[in-house]
Ligand SMILES: Nc1ncnc2c1ncn2[C@@H]1O[C@H](COP(=O)(O)OP(=O)(O)OP(=O)(O)O)[C@@H](O)[C@H]1O
């Protein structure tokens with residue numbers, strides 16, 4: 001969360017002259033409700049079911065940069081379709097930077113609690129190996145703006 005998937009994804013798509021899609025936005029559009037509502041009413045598992053079905057469809061799109069939700073790697077089925085159908089970029093951010101970027105944003109239900117820092121730390125420990133497992137490319141996002149990172153990706157990608 002807060003690595004910049006949505007922000008950098010859009011810029012990268014523009015630079016590559018590809019379409020852009022975001023699985024979180026697509027889930028909200030299809031459900032007719034925001035992510036916080038889905039977590040409230042259906043729980044995290046309900047959200048993950050919706051996410052899995054959207055990821056399965058959206059990884060079949062051609063000519064598209066797809067930004068996922070941060071927890072997408074938690075299901076093996078998602079990891080499988082992302083790595084077999086796509087070129088996967090892991091936008092790496094340190095915990096401190098994630099905390100700074102997600103502060104005050106209320107549409108991330110997993111962080112709506114007394115200790116969002118501890119949650120981010122725990123999620124990072126569990127997820128980082130999965131991100132690395134499926135990544136074709138890893139880029140650090142801490143010390144540059146989204147625009148510079150997108151430009152760097154344009155020169156680095158095959
Ligand atoms: N490289 C960066 N430097 C500074 N701020 C950034 C950078 N990348 C993203 N941000 C800011 O951090 C916030 C979160 O970014 P964004 O929504 O793109 O993250 P995300 O990876 O899509 O998160 P989520 O997993 O919740 O969808 C936004 O306010 C964005 O402008």
Ligand SMILES: O=C(O)C1=C[C@@H](O)[C@@H](O)[C@H](O)C1
Pocket residue numbers: 001024035068069070071072107108109110
């Ligand atoms: O990291 C996560 O588990 C999440 C990240 C967001 O993109 C959303 O998909 C949702 O808030 C869950």
Ligand SMILES: [Mg+2]
Pocket residue numbers: 005006007022024067068069
């Ligand atoms: Mg996002």
